[in-house]
């Protein structure tokens with residue numbers, strides 16, 4: 001994110017990065033006998049001790065199924081689980097805990113909306129609008145439901161910088177558009193979309209908007225009501241929480257209209273062979289025993305992030321992004337993929353004549369973890385005419401010294417490849 005214009009005259013918010021690093025046990029390990037430099041945070045972030053402890057304590061002393069038993073453990077587990085719903089509500093400023101549905105992650109959240117909402121609003125010939133920078137999780141579920149309903153998937157193209165032009169976006173909104181689905185932050189390019197104004201354009205035409213927030217929540221303070229989001233999906237594991245759990249936020253009035261995505265235990269009020277009545281929100285969308293320990297871990301991750309200064313996080317990650325961008329520009333043959341004006345802590349690049357996987361392998365030998373490949377965003381790769389990129393992505397615990405290590409690593413790559 002760009003620093004705000006007035007930051008030059010104000011004290012810059014700062015993070016105690018050394019202190020933060022000491023909260024993450026994995027950061028003290030070595031890889032190939034070298035201190036680990038972890039720059040693959042967009043794939044998944046590392047976990048602080050407090051998250052690991054909360055999950056282990058849950059299994060050691062509370063473990064029980066929720067919403068089912070009258071015994072003490074079940075009541076404690078239920079209370080801990082439901083407390084996280086309130087924490088998640090506050091974290092994204094939702095109006096009610098009824099709007100917070102625990103899911104497996106962003107992917108499941110989007111699939112839930114595709115399966116349970118889209119068939120109720122589209123007719124053959126209607127359109128769902130996405131952009132050219134989406135992750136496969138925000139493409140394939142819409143293709144599936146378009147195939148089932150006769151709707152068509154439309155795409156707003158991206159510019160050479162990796163930006164979505166608002167005027168082009170607005171032009172693609174037609175009376176046939178029934179849903180807009182957009183990433184808040186691109187995982188392959190780092191672009192931060194102007195979500196608030198995109199939502200406003202869609203809402204002017206009465207079109208609901210789903211926001212894929214997977215790459216936004218770790219970097220940006222998200223307020224779903226300020227954004228106007230109708231649905232907002234995110235994953236715990238990209239914000240210092242565990243894998244296998246996430247949140248789908250949905251406006252109550254939309255969730256009320258939707259029929260459940262999956263059937264099973266806990267999502268019902270009564271069942272007979274003739275008829276089932278569904279449970280109230282949010283439980284009607286949480287069939288079966290959920291990932292209780294995961295939700296407890298998510299709660300701890302929210303607590304951890306909430307104790308930090310969010311403006312300081314944005315500032316710190318933006319400084320790393322600037323430092324890394326300048327460093328890369330000095331390396332011969334580097335081409336940056338994604339040069340949007342507004343970016344979060346993700347930087348993709350290629351080096352002429354060297355395959356990204358070779359770059360990733362040589363960096364790994366030096367203890368540096370980056371992601372190489374198409375990043376589950378093949379249409380983005382196609383748009384930029386590359387099969388894959390190298391991606392470095394930053395988190396609260398990364399340092400300027402680690403960018404220097406990346407530079408040394410890349411110079412080594414250049415040396416090996418001549």
Ligand code: C6P
Nearest residue numbers: 042043105106107135137187214235376
């Ligand atoms: N991107 C990456 O390395 P899940 O897997 O459900 O937690 O998140 C899916 C997802 C959806 N949208 C965006 C923008 C994402 O970045 C991701 C996950 C990882 O970029 C793994 S492919």
